[in-house]
Amino acid sequence: MIRYILKRLLQFIPSLILITFLGFLLNDYAPIDPAELLAMRTREGGNPLTAQQHETILREQRHKLGLDLPMFYFSINANYECDTLERIPNRTERETLKKLNEEYRNWPAVSDYYKEIKDFATYIPTMYNSMVNIYDKIKIDSTYQPEITDIRPFITPDNIDRLKALKEKSVQLVSLENEIEIENLFNEIDSLAKPMVSPLAYRKMTTNLRDAFAAVKISSPTSILYPTFSFHTDNRYHRWLFGDGESNLGVLRGDFGTSYTSGQKVGKIIASHIGFTLLFSLGGILLAYLISIPLGVYAAVKKNSWFDRVSSVVLFLLYSMPSFWLATLLLVCFANPDTLYWFETSGLKPAQGYPVDANIFQKLWISLPYIVLPLICFTYSSLAFLSRTLRVSVLENIKQDYITTARAKGLPQNKVVWRHAFRNSLLPMITVLANVFPYAIGGSVILETVFTLPGMGFETYRAILGQDYPVIMAMLTLTAVLTIIGLLVQDILYALADPRISYNRKK
């Protein structure tokens, strides 16, 4: 048995790696770059930053999160791709360059072009700022002479407007990957720059850009495509597993990292929320077993009685009932000031909290109006499923010869049903038990959101909406591990419930 369990655990390792890898993939394709999200959040309310400052912050954030590292121990790329792309802090730029490179397959030329457009995008705003600066001084003191004197005739309101337009155009370049759009933008820039008679090198700037882009276009592309491998000892997955040697200890030592949104440790978040989820999921499942066992067995024993028929229909309807509909209906009927206001709509306790000296039972009593409806919703679907399964399986067993034998030897009905028929009908019930753990998290997302319960499901939903990937990764991993434990427990219980099942090798 122990050998079998160990073997199964080993077999689960590739699955776990696959699932966590999937989580990393999700993280990589997030609609907003996590670094940008964090940079946005940390900056809220501050002064607007220049492009350079923003870039520096992004770079720091990416370094802190390890996003400038490769994802996994090895990576497979196309031969024309380059692995320095990850170091570009800005996501739009990264994607533009990637697409340009995919189209023209010439990384050196693309990266030269990138340098040119970055130069352009820093040059124009600097120029604009200094021009505005000088212009403001001239407005105050018309005799003011700038240090570079021949710039003086250039500073007119018209030109400053043009420069402003140019400034906007200059930042657009990094997000364009279509040849026609790029050429159009070049032309627009030229037509804006042309009327500005200036000693400064605009013309040269666009010429440089055009040359660089022409180099991208004409350069002979790599014609043969083949995959290239590269191996990385320091990567994000490794850090996630073993920690970064600083604040994060790594998943293997139970540290899931820090939440992007709240800055708390993910472990703490889980610890403070998992209780509610377990309360409802396990409480619901326990109630379901307590009710369904007598219900299912009684219905099977009294087959075709009115009790059996009514309970069958009701259970079937409950079984098909969407949980979010039942939840909403219950709320509308019983937690609605217009109809019956017996229960509360959301949360777990009154807004003002519990009285200071309340003990656990008083707290429970106060929370009762909040608990009843969710508990019903967490219970009914497993209840319906369990009772129906149990009924069918008891019915099947009751037909068997050994039941007839048991009856024939004069055992009382009670013993026949509970000791013989019921015990042999347990296998399907065990299958359900194995699904309890994963259901605890996956299934509670909808119900906890409807009732706004502060559990793990609601927290996960919020994490997904807020792109809080450390939390999502933790949930994915936890659910996978719990499913694996559930499957193992199921195997073990099978063997306990039915001695014929054995996991020892027969050879």
Place this chain on the structure above:
Amino acid sequence: MATYQHTTLWQRLKRNRFAMAAMVFLVALVTLALLAPFIASHKPLYAVYKGQTFYPAFTSKVKYTVVDPATKQTEDIDIEEADWKQMNLESAVWPLIPYSPGRSDLMNANYVSPSGDQLFRTGDGKTIPMPSRFKHRLGTGVRGDDTLAGLIHGIRISLSVGIFAMLIASFLGILLGALAGYFGDTGLRTSRAGLWGMYVSLIPAWFYAFYIRTNTLVDALNGSVWGFALQLLISLALFAAIVALFMWVFRFTIGRIGFFKKQVTVPIDTWVMRAIETIISIPGIILIIAIAAITQKLLGVIIVVIGLTGWTGIARLIRAEMLRIRELDYIVAAQAAGLKRVAIIFRHALPNAIQPALVSMVFGVASAILIESGLSFLGAFQVNSVTWGSMLAEGRNNFSAWWLVVFPGLAVFLTVTSLNLLGEALRDEMDVKDN
């Protein structure tokens, strides 16, 4: 002797009243879904305006130019955007429900109940009580959008998610289950060179079939379903071709050396079972919500993800059936007669194994619909159109609009119930056992 069954499955099903009722309901749903644009639309089926005849609900033309016979003035009519109810139509035939889903009716905005006072603005700009022909039979939502029209069009989303997701899942489940069950771990043998060739081929096959085609596939996904299906098929074919090429090359090069010439078994059953274990350890709902958040809530992606995670049940059933069937005499006879393995599996064995999977497919459609409506209830995924879940969510936010709670929920409930009834009836008739 076993008793010979004279009745077909269909004949036996026909005797089950509940199953027949469910079937009628489902057929009606499909019909409604197909005809939805002509049953619930803000455009009349037939209209005469200033002497000119239109068939707005049937036309794909965008603009019409009408010349007023009296004043000779021309007027452009945008078929989609025109407010047909407020035009002075000389005569018109309206669809059964003269509203489109999600289109606002400002006269009846802010949740008007089915029995409440509804208003109507005529062509001359007068406001009158709602004529019974234009009544919102099941009330309105916050922008005055018609609930019934939303329900009718919601069928399309729900059914297409259910059916297409299950098609993907069935294809995968039947194929993998059949291979795993028929060959087991020992049934498929190849030379070591071939097996190694296959292992080696996986990376280049993935690279050429998917990696460098990523942009093509993503662009296709943003376009039409069929375009994406075509691109996906091309990728899959490319993948298979590369794997086959590698196996062939390996067999004819290093396959001549003694060590690699040796025949080894391909543990196909183990692979499939490991894949099933991996997939059931993934929390489906979390994965789908996360992917929906990434892909900007594309319906096609949701369908594909539900399909890719939903095949495990079918695969297990088919595998179990195949394990039984492969021992039967007629399969042994077919093998002895030297039939090709592909023919034995797909022509002789699979048709007998597929019935139990049918039950699983029907239940699968129901659960896909539940997932879809649950997700759109959460707002985790929204297509441009109104869905049952999104309407129910509107009701959740405003308890006084009971019609938005009752009717969309009822629609989901009835659909799921009839699918479950049908599935149960099929299971009883075919005597399929779970697990």
